[in-house]
Amino acid sequence: ERRKKIIRSYINKFKTGKVIQEGDNLVMVGSPYAMLLHAVGEDVAQDNTLGQMPNSITCYTKRFKPQTQIAGFRSPHNGKNNILSLYNVASDVLDKYFDIGEQCIAVNCIHTDLQDRANGCDFDSDSIYCTDQPDIARYAVDCYINYPTIVNNIPKEKNCYNNTMDDYALVDNNLSHSQLAIGESSNLAQLALTYTYNFQDKKYLDYVCILSVLAQVSIDSAKRRYDIDISDEIKRIKKDMNVGANGYPVFWTHIRRDFNKDKINTSLSCPMNELTYV
Numbered sequence: 001e002r003r004k005k006i007i008r009s010y011i012n013k014f015k016t017g018k019v020i021q022e023g024d025n026l027v028m029v030g031s032p033y034a035m036l037l038h039a040v041g042e043d044v045a046q047d048n049t050l051g052q053m054p055n056s057i058t059c060y061t062k063r064f065k066p067q068t069q070i071a072g073f074r075s076p077h078n079g080k081n082n083i084l085s086l087y088n089v090a091s092d093v094l095d096k097y098f099d100i101g102e103q104c105i106a107v108n109c110i111h112t113d114l115q116d117r118a119n120g121c122d123f124d125s126d127s128i129y130c131t132d133q134p135d136i137a138r139y140a141v142d143c144y145i146n147y148p149t150i151v152n153n154i155p156k157e158k159n160c161y162n163n164t165m166d167d168y169a170l171v172d173n174n175l176s177h178s179q180l181a182i183g184e185s186s187n188l189a190q191l192a193l194t195y196t197y198n199f200q201d202k203k204y205l206d207y208v209c210i211l212s213v214l215a216q217v218s219i220d221s222a223k224r225r226y227d228i229d230i231s232d233e234i235k236r237i238k239k240d241m242n243v244g245a246n247g248y249p250v251f252w253t254h255i256r257r258d259f260n261k262d263k264i265n266t267s268l269s270c271p272m273n274e275l276t277y278v
Contacts (some may be wrong), residue, residue, distance in 0.1 A: 015254040015275050023131030024063055024208045026105040032098055032121045034110060049091045050108035056087040057112045061105040066090035066130050072128040072142035073165050074118040076182050076219075078189035078212040082119050084128065085137075105130065110231035115148045120216040122154060152213045154228055181218035185211045188238055194243065194249045194270040207237050251276050 032049040056069065063195040065088070066069055086107070100106055105128070107114055115121050118128060126267030127145040131137070189211035195204040213231055247265030 021131045025127045030109040056085040058108045059086045067164040071136045074128045076215040079208040080143045080147040083143040137269040185214040214234040
C-alpha cells in the first residue's frame, strides 16, 4: 500500500505539469567579462567570450557540458515567445577570471534580446530553469525561430519613495498587488494558450503576448509607474475571451484544488490535457 501511494503521488504531480527533467534553476549574470573590461576602462567590444549565434543565445555554465543546446524558462513564463534557446560554450577567459560554477549561468546580453525574451529579467539574482533534455532543447530553438520576442514598450517612469514608515507600507502594498496581478495574468495566459488550440480567432495568440507583458509590468510596478491600469486590462481581456462561455480545460482540476467542475469544458483540447489521462 505504501508503494502504491508513493507511485500515485508521482503520477498526481506529473498531472500538474511538473515533469522531472535533467536540469536546475541557475542564477543569471549578464556578460560578466564585458563588465570586467568596462570596470577597468577597457573597450567592452573586446569581449569575445560569448559570441553571436543565429538561432540561440550563447551562455556559459559548468552545470552542463560545453557545446550543449539548452532550453531556458524564467518565471513568470506565459508563452512560447518567452522560451530561451541557449547554447553553452567553453571559455578559458571566463574560467580564468570567474568562478561561475554549477549554480550560476553567464548569458550574453550584447546584441541579443535575452532580457525581453525572459520577460524583462535583470541580474539581481534572477534565475532561469535550464534543461538539456533533447526534445525540449530542440523545441526551444523552434520557438526562438518562429515565435518573435515580445517587447514591453508601455511608457514608464520611476517610482520615488522616502525613508518613512508610510512609504514602506506603500511599497509593501504595491508588491502585494503585483503578486496577485502576476498570478491572474499568468493563469489567463494559460487559458488563452488553450483556446489557441481550439479556436481560429487570432486574438487569443495576441492575448498571450499582451498578458506576458502585463506579468512583466506587474513585477516592476513597485519600482516603476506604467501608463496602464493592470487590473482593468486583465478584466477587459477576460471578458473579451468569453471565459464564462468557453470554460476551462480538464487539466485545471489538477492544478487548482477544489476547482468548480461546472466550469470545465471537456471539449477543449490542449497538450496539458494529455497528462490528465495518465
